[in-house]
Amino acid sequence: MMQIKFKHLFLVFLLLGFTACTSVEPDQGGDDLAELDAGAGDEGGVDDVDDAGGDEMGDEFADEADVADLGGDDAAGGDEDAFAGGDDMAGDEFTDDEFAEPDMETADAGQEPMEEDGLGTEDPLAESEPFPEPMEETQDVASEPLPMEPGGGVEDFAEPAAGGVAGNEVTDIKYLANQAGGTVVIETSGKANYRTRLNEDSNQFVIEIAGANLPRRLKRPYIMKEFESEFAAINAYQNSGSSTARIVVQMRNPGRALVQQEGNSILVLPPTQENMAAFVDDAQPEEIVEETDLQAAVEEDDSEPSYNVAEAEKDEKVLGSRTLDEFLMGNNKFYGRKLSIQTKDADVRDALNFIAEYSGINMIISDDVGGSISLKLREVPWDQALITIMRAKRLGYIRQGNVIRISTLGTLQAEADSARAIIESQKSLIPIRVKVLPVSYAVVEELAGQLRPFLSEGRGRIAADPRTSSLIITDTDEVLNRITRLVKNLDIPPMQVMIEGKIVEATEAFQRSVGVNWSFDGEPVTLSDSGGANGGPLDLRTTFSVNPVSRDSLRGNPFALSLTVGRLDFLGELGAILSLAETENSAKVLSSPRIVTLNKQAAEITQEGQVLTKSTVTEQGGTSKTQVERTPVTLNLKVTPQITAVGSVILDVDVKRQFAGGVVDTESLARAINTRQAKTKVLVDNGQTAVIGGVYQSDNTQSESGVPVLKDLPVLGWLFKARGRDFQKNELLIFLTPRIINFGDKGGGGDGMETSSLVDVLEGAG
Structure with missing residues (x-):
């Protein structure tokens, strides 16, 4: 084991010395590297390396040279089983059924553990053991070639592209919008070795480029919500100490993207019908390989998505307001990645450019932005730092799509005033029309007064015609449409209420009268004819009565009791009447x-x-x-x-x-x-x-x-x-x-009334 590690270290020093020798003569060095790449995959790869790099490299390192070259035949073909049985790069994104076929297209012999922001990690592969021992289950397919993608591109279950350049670098990642759904372009400094895999659970398509360096400026998410594409977002990352760059494409819909390599560019196309048809036409005849169950080790933490989707979605909220005023009034939350910056008397433009480079946003800085600023920020979201700088220097921004333009507040205010002046001048040129709106339920005079504030100032007019219950409006088409909608909402049938009343009045009266009425009538005394005045009779009759009981009550009550209790003929007639009267009304x-x-x-x-x-x-x-x-x-x-x-x-x-x-x-x-x-x-x-x-x-x-x-x-x-x-x-x-x-609900009212519209009446008459 120690001997293998010693050989490995010696090979690294030899390659460093070889690189130093060839750096003086770039042309010759390029030829040497080409010869090294050409001979690394052959049986006689050691002799070619000796010719290109000198006699320092012995036969004992021939096998190591084969391992160092990822484009060699042994790595791509003969050691195919090693990738299938020992590569831990597959992750939990592949199920057991998916491992029934060889998923991995390429392998990174020098792959190292990756841990960055919880975005997924790799299990380390020992430098002394470039390829694990092949497993027994993979021996049956070791000698059979895997299908190649058209144009040298590598999809799942394909061989790695031959001729990859060691020490490659990803130079740019960009998105090209087109009618076919857009294209993701990954540019490298040389022809790259890559492989692809699909995480069906998170609907993510991953491109892994082996032996490539990903610059920090490209380690960021790319949000494409402004485009109508099958791609929702792109995230590029490379774990610390790893030589594999990963580009994760978030798909909007389930499906596998199409990958094609053209020179130093890797093209990722959406799985549309047009792209599929073009891809099939350009494809070379492939050899059908019988599917065989493969068993491969997976990364322990690869069950999670390759990058944090929630963090990428936060970027969509960064500076979502159109202007700085809208942002300050409606939002005080910041979603950008945190940064630390410390400067003294730095140019404001340099500070803004630094934030733009760090965040990856599209920023345009006007010429009137200038001055110096001192900053000392630690672990602050980059959008908060940007807002703080703009407020400190009296700057503002206008967002148009995915581009932010920064200028002074005075300039932006002048632009806004000019835009309003232009809009007002254009309004005066819009032709006006006359429209008559019938009113069914509302009072036209009152409705006209309510609509008058909504007319164009100085141009709009409204008049009410009570005879026809109509509104006559003169204004532009836009205002007329708005007034029409208002009249439709205001001129509605009023609700009706039926009020049922019950008035109950109960009266009870009782009257009672008890008393005795007395009366006395004296008989007239008539003298003889010889007496009296003028021979007339002398009337000595007297009359008196006692009536405590009202005669009206007796007369008005037919059921009153009148009883004569006595009669005396002594001097006349004495009468007594007992009156009992009782009245009860209900x-x-x-x-x-x-x-x-x-x-x-x-x-x-x-x-x-x-x-x-x-x-x-x-x-x-x-x-x-x-x-x-x-x-x-x-x-x-x-x-x-x-x-x-x-x-x-x-x-x-x-x-x-x-x-x-x-x-x-x-x-x-x-x-x-x-x-x-x-x-x-x-x-x-x-x-x-x-x-x-x-x-x-x-x-x-x-x-x-x-x-x-x-x-x-x-x-x-x-x-x-x-x-x-x-x-x-x-x-x-x-x-x-x-x-x-409810108006218009026939038979629904308690009074049995029915309602119908004028249109129904006219149609019935016709």
């Missing part, structure tokens, strides 16, 4: 009005009666005339509904009731007019009932009338007085139930 008035009204429109229901009052009027000439006056008494219900957005109803209710009281004058039958009123605002759900007013009144009156002094005598006083009792009870209840009627 009334219940029930009214159920129903009315439909528009939203926010008042609905009013009125019920009116009359109270008659007699009066005597003396006219000229002394004649009297009886007149009858009619006093109205009303029941008024006024409701204004308002439909809320959640379907409930706000009711603004005003209830007023007038009614006649008791008789205050028996001759004129005059009555007092009483009023009850309730005014409130209540919120109820659709279809629920609200009790608006409940007025309860109870009157209990007791009265006593009779002959003064006599009515106060004990026991006997009942013969000269009467007592009365008057009891009245009134109760008023009001119930209101609102129901929302």
